[in-house]
């Protein structure tokens with residue numbers, strides 16, 4: 001199995017704060033892997049370091065067997081797409097304009113039309129809302145758009161930073177099913193979540209992050225049922 005992502009002994013500092021204190025993990029091609037942890041554990045910092053936004057103090061990151069480039073733009077071109085925490089849509093722009101922005105690195109070619117079609121198949125509602133401003137969509141629709149925008153860059157690995165944040169439980173269920181559907185079409189997915197149970201249940205493997213370090217790792221379902229993990233993260 002080809003490794004999509006390999007992170008070894010990653011450290012990240014913000015000034016004197018040692019936010020990531022030596023984490024090692026990997027994502028195989030076609031896997032869904034989740035990193036779960038509470039507020040401030042460092043989940044977003046890991047995502048930012050994988051997209052060139054947070055600087056690594058030390059450690060190595062390989063993407064599809066090659067060193068991760070330093071610049072965000074080059075990282076996108078290598079096939080890494082981030083769906084950021086709180087979506088970060090262009091709220092004054094329409095759904096259509098947000099999708100086109102997601103595909104900006106490519107010319108407006110036939111592939112782009114095909115990718116748009118793929119988004120509409122995943123999320124038919126978006127096709128009906130093309131001219132609507134992103135800021136006026138519901139929370140669930142905004143998350144669909146954020147994921148679609150990331151897919152428009154035609155990534156090989158999708159990074160999802162707390163996609164369930166602020167969504168009603170039923171919308172979260174749909175979202176988790178969608179993640180599995182995207183995976184079934186061949187995508188590799190790294191998911192970070194505070195919503196530990198559901199994230200772990202849909203993941204091949206998971207890692208429990210506790211202030212900058214991994215506490216445990218294992219198969220997703222086993223971690224979701226682990227008594228220690230349940231006590232600490234899943235409310236019993």
Ligand SMILES: Nc1ncnc2c1ncn2[C@@H]1O[C@H](COP(=O)(O)OP(=O)(O)OP(=O)(O)O)[C@@H](O)[C@H]1O
Nearest residue numbers: 014017019037038039040041042043044045046194
């Ligand atoms: N730009 C920054 N400058 C200084 N400290 C930061 C910065 N960004 C994050 N931190 C700190 O790094 C730690 C990890 O933050 P991070 O945002 O990665 O956590 P998180 O797990 O994503 O949390 P949440 O679930 O609330 O999104 C926190 O203590 C946070 O205050």
Ligand SMILES: [Mg+2]
Nearest residue numbers: 043044045085
């Ligand atoms: Mg975060």
